[in-house]
Amino acid sequence: xxxxxxxxxxxGNTGAILRLAACLGLTxxxxxxxxxxxxxxxxxxxxxxxxxxxxxxxHASWDAFEAWRRGERRRLLLFSTRAATAYTDFVFRPDDVLxxxxxxxxxxxxxxxxxxxxxLIAMQEGARSLNLAMSAAMAAGEALRQTR
Numbered sequence: 286x287x288x289x290x291x292x293x294x295x296x297g298n299t300g301a302i303l304r305l306a307a308c309l310g311l312t313x314x315x316x317x318x319x320x321x322x323x324x325x326x327x328x329x330x331x332x333x334x335x336x337x338x339x340x341x342x343x344h345a346s347w348d349a350f351e352a353w354r355r356g357e358r359r360r361l362l363l364f365s366t367r368a369a370t371a372y373t374d375f376v377f378r379p380d381d382v383l384x385x386x387x388x389x390x391x392x393x394x395x396x397x398x399x400x401x402x403x404x405l406i407a408m409q410e411g412a413r414s415l416n417l418a419m420s421a422a423m424a425a426g427e428a429l430r431q432t433r
Contacts, residue, residue: 362381
């Protein structure tokens with residue numbers, strides 16, 4: 286299973302997700318450009334020594350990522366506040382790619398359209414969004430619960 290980050294903005298979130306992935310045996314795909322240098326000290330501080338254990342794949346662009354994903358025949362599951370299907374009601378597969386948008390702006394419409402499914406993490410009325418790393422942990426936890 287893969288966690289994909291579309292042009293992430295915040296190094297601390299990416300570091301926390303790399304640490305999560307290292308601990309759970311997942312791969313992290315970063316779709317560039319990122320909003321920070323991937324050698325950023327905040328990324329390293331959040332990921333601690335786990336970053337060296339994480340499997341990280343960098344894709345130079347959305348098109349490069351999509352070419353890889355389609356070649357691998359993996360489903361793309363976009364987590365979005367615009368989705369209607371609750372992630373807890375969805376049936377995950379071990380080879381799924383869990384995609385999370387940029388913290389500041391999500392993903393463009395073309396990425397929404399490319400997704401095989403759009404999934405929602407329900408929140409209380411009036412709440413805008415969860416922290417990206419928390420969202421990735423919730424999604425990965427449910428996906429792994431179902432597939433392991």
